[in-house]
Amino acid sequence: MSVVLESRALSKRYGRRQALTDCTLSIPAGRVAGLVGPNGAGKTTLLHLAVGLLAPTSGTIEVLGAPPPASPEQLARVGFVAQDTPTYAGLTVADHLKLGARMNPGWDAGLAQRRIASVALDPSQRAGKLSGGQRAQLALTLAIAKRPEYLILDEPVASLDPLARREFLQGLMEATAEHGVSVLISSHLVADLERVCDYLIVLTESRVQLTGDVDDLLASHRLLTGPRCDMAALPAEWHVISASHTDRQSTLLISTADPVGDTTWTVDQVSMEDLVLAYMSKAASTPGRNRTLEVQR
């Protein structure tokens, strides 16, 4: 299976602040990968390294087989929608399409026109007058009509209301399914990604906590509920990711390869949100660290 993004011990430091630490990833092609983590975890840093807006402090990263941004050809193969979906406020929607056509050899003008029409954007409107959702659609159109092999989106829906959010993600899925594009999309909200991702990367405190195929991850984790237990007495092959206890009851999220046979526990499938929250809180409960997690539905 080919790999779209491969990093080894990738690190980025801004002065004394470590923004990304020892990030080793290998994301297969053809996936919609979700990059989840709280604000400030290093998601934007990782994505900027992937599109070549930043250079690594140490370690290596390769996107589509080359360190970004090797050349105009490499740039043409990767589409990027930056955080807050920046556009030129003084330029019209039509100007932006012209910009895309002039600056990208593989520009698909028909696709761009169709997308603009389907999301009801007025070509003569200045981008500065668009709503957040419209601007995000314009930015996405620019990235998609470039006809990239790999589309990277940094919190594209963060500033959108729930309806615009759903429309944006729907448009994204339709476009990527149609053209067979690999996608890497970041969000601090699990709920945004739950519907669209089949590959997951959890990033907190500048480190990758969890990465893998969503189905595999869901299959290898269990949510157990049972009478209050002693943590030390649990089977050794259970890797407890998170545990919470009330006076009478314990809830555990464990990683295990085998089915749970012990009938004192009620065994449930984990959801992606359970999984992400468990790994985030695991990182947060590490001594000396403290970070508030943002979870919204």
Next chain:
Amino acid sequence: MMWLTWRQFRTQAIIAAGGLALMAIILAVSGVHLANQFNASGIIGCQAHGHCEQVASNFLRTLRGSGYQVVFLIAAGLTYAVPGLIGVFWGAPLITREIEAGTIRLAWTQSVTRTHWLAAKVGLIGIAAMATAGLLSLMAGWFANPVYAATAKAGAGPSGLNRFEPAVFGVSGIVPIGYAAFGFALGLTFGVLIRRTLPAMAATLGVFAGIQVAWLQLIRPHLLTPLRSIVPLDIANINSLMTNPGGHEMVVTASVHKPGAWILTNQTIDAAGHPFTGPATNACLNGGIQACNASVGRLHLRQLITFQPASRFWTFQWYETAIFVVVAVVLAWFCYSRVSRRRLT
């Protein structure tokens, strides 16, 4: 890439072109009148009559306080201001505005390398900057030509316009082109270093003005070693003579007649070659002006002049332009290397 650069620069280019056109109309209309007045003054062909000094002086006197003077002051002021304004309004925001709006992340992820992106911006706007300053200087120079010609013939009489004098040198010839290239590159550099528009604009303005003043005071006079000339002081040229109440001290200064030259120092020295500081002659303490002047004449005073001769005008123009353009290129190269090493986002 050129298209985006032009699209973003269009409004500023139109403003600059409009300003240039307005200035061109004003200078053309009044310049034609000035040229007519010059032609009617009798300066052309004055050699045959041997009264060049007189007609040229008359011509210059008619200009004093006239509208032509105002027009020239405006054109000169604009030519001085434009390189700084270009640095502040074209150079400094060029990159900072894209950083602040986040659009640099859009621009740098199209299929155009960041260095290509920068080269297009610097190329187009840098050339526009130099063209704007060059055109202004050309128009102001054309307008002032009759005045320069008359000044060269008017002798030591009324002050005309000497294009080698510091106040005029910077708005003549090709140096404004060098200043504009430098101003633009300086603004760009502060933008790259500071990354915020307003502080970068303020730094550009301050540093550009500081460098202009320092250049004038410290560097330009020494671009070439000044010439020295010692001439007998002609009492007809005395333009000030002061004594202190006791008569121990007396200061005499006389004007210098070196058409088109830039006079750096003009010192009155005595027969032995020391600076003359007095004492005052009896005639100057007690007698009339004529007797005083005659007594000064008997002191055999001389004038020690250091100056840059008129023949060096274009050498100075080329040197100064070349230095500013080279510095601009170095600054642009620095910005280029910062951008290619991704030190911006």
